[in-house]
Amino acid sequence: MTRLRLHIFTAMACVAMALYSCNSDVVYDKYNHTQLTGWEKNDTLAFDVPPMKESGRYRLELGLRTSTSFPFTGLSLVVDRTVEPGHMLYTDTVNCRLADDKGNVLGRGVSCFQYSFIVSDIDLRKGDSLHICVRHIMKREIMPGISDIGLKISKR
Known part of the structure; x- marks a missing residue:
C-alpha cells in the first residue's frame, strides 16, 4: 500500500510541475557570477536575450545575490539595454535598497541574501532580441559581497 501511495504522489507531482511550466510567463532567467572579493566598477555584466517568440509587454527584473560581507545598505546600478533590430538604446538606473534604516537586511536568506528589483516594463515585437549590460555606479571602485547579478x- 505504501508503494502505491508513493507512485500516486510521484505522478501528481509530475503533473503539477508540467502544468506550472506550461503556464509560466518567464521567457528569460539567467544569473552572471561576480567575484565575491569585489565587483569592479569597470566590470560590466552582459546578457544576450534571444529573439522574442511573440509581441507584447514584458517586465524586466534585476536579481541580486549578496553575502554578509556587503558593506552598504544600498546599491546603485545602471542597466543599458539595446533592442535589435533597430539598435534602440535605453538606460535605466536602479537604486537597490538592501537594508532598512536600522540595518536589517531586506533580502531572503540567512548568510547569502536574494533580492529582486523591477527595472521597467517594455514593449517588444516578435523577433526583437536584447543585449543588456549591468554595471554599478557606486563611489567605491570595488564592491565586495555581491556574488551574482x-x-x-x-510576459505581462
Whole structure:
C-alpha cells in the first residue's frame, strides 16, 4: 500500500510541475557570477536575450545575490539595454535598497541574501532580441559581497 501511495504522489507531482511550466510567463532567467572579493566598477555584466517568440509587454527584473560581507545598505546600478533590430538604446538606473534604516537586511536568506528589483516594463515585437549590460555606479571602485547579478524577463 505504501508503494502505491508513493507512485500516486510521484505522478501528481509530475503533473503539477508540467502544468506550472506550461503556464509560466518567464521567457528569460539567467544569473552572471561576480567575484565575491569585489565587483569592479569597470566590470560590466552582459546578457544576450534571444529573439522574442511573440509581441507584447514584458517586465524586466534585476536579481541580486549578496553575502554578509556587503558593506552598504544600498546599491546603485545602471542597466543599458539595446533592442535589435533597430539598435534602440535605453538606460535605466536602479537604486537597490538592501537594508532598512536600522540595518536589517531586506533580502531572503540567512548568510547569502536574494533580492529582486523591477527595472521597467517594455514593449517588444516578435523577433526583437536584447543585449543588456549591468554595471554599478557606486563611489567605491570595488564592491565586495555581491556574488551574482541576474536578469529575468516575463510576459505581462
